[in-house]
Amino acid sequence: MKDLVLEEKLRELAGLQADLFNRDFLLTWEHSQAEIRAILLTAECLRTLYGAGRSLRLFDTGLAVSIFRDQSTRTRFSFASAAAALGLTLADLDEAKSQIAHGETVRETAVMIAFLADVIGIRDDIYLGEGNRTMREVASALQEGYERGLLPQRPAIINLQCDLDHPTQTLADLLHLESRFGGPAGLRGRKFVISWAYSPSYGKPLSVPQGLIGLLTRFGLDVTLAYPEGYDLLPDVVALAEKQAAASGGAFRISHDMAEAFDGAEIVYPKSWAPMQVARRRTELLKKADREGLLALERKCLEENARHKSWQCDEALMKRTAAGSALYMHCLPADISGVSCPQGEVSREVFERFRLETYREASWKPFIIAALIVLTRIPDSAASLRRLVEAAAPRIR
């Protein structure tokens, strides 16, 4: 296979100052530009090889553990697909079947499931202020176990969505944008809008909008965050986005008018989320198992949401975008008016027009996760990838 694009990517990868080996991947903003670049390049190489029918087996044997503290289909299968493609066996810690709990128990369980584990993927996005913290508790227990010789290797933790960030989603989104706009250079100055949108449900995590402003502002995009007053994100992440936009030569602003935000936009990402204050209150009530309080909160929030039903991405709004032809994005599943709910985040017409585009956006996720496994678990992953290319082993014999 003489694939010059692939060769170019491998060469760039080998030259990067990116060291993700023996590290976790918990928040995109904890990693350098070179590290983000390495992830995208590795994901692209893996996709090219897979598409050419090549085996991606970099592990002769090994174990990938998943922990899902919230429902998931897409991310669950992306993780399973990535692990399987690399040669890892899957084991899911189904908490209903097991004995996990909090505090010391988290640390103990972390070690018990990790004796022969290569990677642990965790989704923990329900409790604001808890998910990412728990991941760090697991990480510190693994680090201690590794340093004290209990674990023969340091399994990498991959954040499959927490209360703060959804890095495998936003990296897939970024790669989708690069593939649509001609690589990293094509993103500079692009008008990107992440907008709140109406949904008949409430309490969706903040991690996607926060993850998007926390990642895309680093690549020179002109990012607008739009939401009705009161639907704030965490101030720390907003401050970070502002700082990063300034440093990258991009822009970041907040709007409280969806239509105005869409004016001239080249990419729109309309998506519901719960206001930070609601997410905080909900976490308190969930911890106290206060069912009445939760029902009252839900009622109040749905009423509040209902005042913003006009925050729906429809063709009228899409006409206001640049040349009326902005790219529509979504992490799926979208609340589609007249399809999955009476009224939701996006009109049937807009969604149907971009349905396959959203699938393409999602199709990057297994390769992003595979890239994270490769980079965090293989010492000289560029060399391993190079050997994989040269071995040219077919996946199907």
Add this chain to the structure above:
Amino acid sequence: MKDLVLEEKLRELAGLQADLFNRDFLLTWEHSQAEIRAILLTAECLRTLYGAGRSLRLFDTGLAVSIFRDQSTRTRFSFASAAAALGLTLADLDEAKSQIAHGETVRETAVMIAFLADVIGIRDDIYLGEGNRTMREVASALQEGYERGLLPQRPAIINLQCDLDHPTQTLADLLHLESRFGGPAGLRGRKFVISWAYSPSYGKPLSVPQGLIGLLTRFGLDVTLAYPEGYDLLPDVVALAEKQAAASGGAFRISHDMAEAFDGAEIVYPKSWAPMQVARRRTELLKKADREGLLALERKCLEENARHKSWQCDEALMKRTAAGSALYMHCLPADISGVSCPQGEVSREVFERFRLETYREASWKPFIIAALIVLTRIPDSAASLRRLVEAAAPRIR
């Protein structure tokens, strides 16, 4: 390994005009005789190789997805065993854990779980008029995804039991018959009876009896379908069985007298099912979640069933078969009188006499499923099988 029988089968396989590559396997009657033959031959070759301690790894890595919308042990493990033997990793879409729903959501989920999937096995047998239709909806979504470049390959859908057919069961049954009666030629003219039998439960799918008359009438057998008046199968499938029997030089008739049907039979398959009308009514009630209606229907059906308790396969009935020694078959688990229920489909004596035979019948299923995966997913599967034989790699090192 110089196995002349294996050589003979490989040669016959290579000469067949059977093209199952990149296709689904949803109903046996949608596939040509040559394709059915290719499946049986491939299953036999795989069984021979496995039995000789050879590795069947045809996939260096890969993913087999299963979706079970109904309970299953046998088929679940057959699918898992087949996938594992070929080198595929398993991922189960447990709908309780995931976000699958109907209509557009089925199509979207189909693509989301399929980005790196090689095969998707689906059991969806509860709703008459729905199961097979849903499989086709999944298939069409995958086809669209493949044609539009979203999926790097077209995963095959394998019907692990629907409302119409249970092809992996009936193909295992056919192979069991061939192995008992000297190959395909030995089946011509054999008197085969698929008979309704009493069960203390109600609402069992129609797929096994329909699948049997839809498959066996193509191979020259003399097929009798016996059931109490009112326990009809779908008219389309019955009409198909009549047509196929005429074309194959076999026979097909319906009897409403179990004893008469058993006269001179060489193979008997006594098995409970719900009348088509009941299955239809049940589907309507299930869709409306009408619990009272369902309870009333169950009561009425159990009363109706109880009028046919004499439809039990016992030694007296078995004596009426050819030389009193017909082969007893069942897809398992059977309702065995005095064992798994007070009175059921078969007496303890008859079942015990054939217990190991029914296990042997079941033992073909993993190899049938493996054959379907090989034929639908490997372009020149005969050549791949040949290489597998020649590599002679031991499964255990």
Add this chain to the structure above:
Amino acid sequence: MKDLVLEEKLRELAGLQADLFNRDFLLTWEHSQAEIRAILLTAECLRTLYGAGRSLRLFDTGLAVSIFRDQSTRTRFSFASAAAALGLTLADLDEAKSQIAHGETVRETAVMIAFLADVIGIRDDIYLGEGNRTMREVASALQEGYERGLLPQRPAIINLQCDLDHPTQTLADLLHLESRFGGPAGLRGRKFVISWAYSPSYGKPLSVPQGLIGLLTRFGLDVTLAYPEGYDLLPDVVALAEKQAAASGGAFRISHDMAEAFDGAEIVYPKSWAPMQVARRRTELLKKADREGLLALERKCLEENARHKSWQCDEALMKRTAAGSALYMHCLPADISGVSCPQGEVSREVFERFRLETYREASWKPFIIAALIVLTRIPDSAASLRRLVEAAAPRIR
């Protein structure tokens, strides 16, 4: 890799008169000293190789089935880790999803899940008098299936905890002791105390204390079993421990005073269990699904337990041990006072001091299970291990 210790172990292993091939592993006391030695040596070799980054793939493909009739995290992941490391795919028989039941159904299901299985790990520890018996029922069905040609191989059953023994735990404990005290010779005469300890829960299985006295008395240790009057273990196992201690040159005695038992102890294993009589009564009530009876029994037992709150392993007790520095052991999770419960088996201070030691103890379990799979499923496993060492294939490429 010139590892002289590894070479020494391989040589000893090759010379042992141990034949575990095609056998089950249900109780340690059914196996010879040479067989126990072979398991420990194999586990150590596998750990050394894994730690050196070598692939342990002895199966090109294969299937490991697990059946958990009780909650489990540690053992579940140990089994999964062992299977994955050897190249086996995992399939869990989740009984909620399947159709397993009792009697004939157990035998039938055993065969149905075993057509292509290499090993079946079973945890069945809730019903005293049932768990081990069920494993033997599964074993006899598999044996019949194998002898009658239905199963191409005889899958090994590995006891992952039953009502009588917990062999993968106690073998891991034994290996931990050997690694701490200089091999088998270092264990002779060591004062080991397995003591009942208070727990706010009731009904914990007897399998760990029984398994410990049933195993450790064979290796010359000076074993004390301590418990409040009434908390008896099964008399058969106690009698066995007495006999074995006499034969091995060790000692075995029973004490009803925790403090006295700890005097001069070199190893202590404080662990709660239900009295045999309670476990028997509980089994009867569970079988009758007598919820009120169960609640009454629980109430009564918790009251009885509460009379023995002083049976807690704290620093005052630890001071009485040999040089005040006995090794603390536990199978985890421990009931830690002020951490996982208000008052429990062990004080926070003692547990924290030995926390990493208990993790190290647990870290042997995946390798014990892997060793059991290798020895029961590979005909000349010493030769296979030797080839693995010589191949020196890296686990990560």
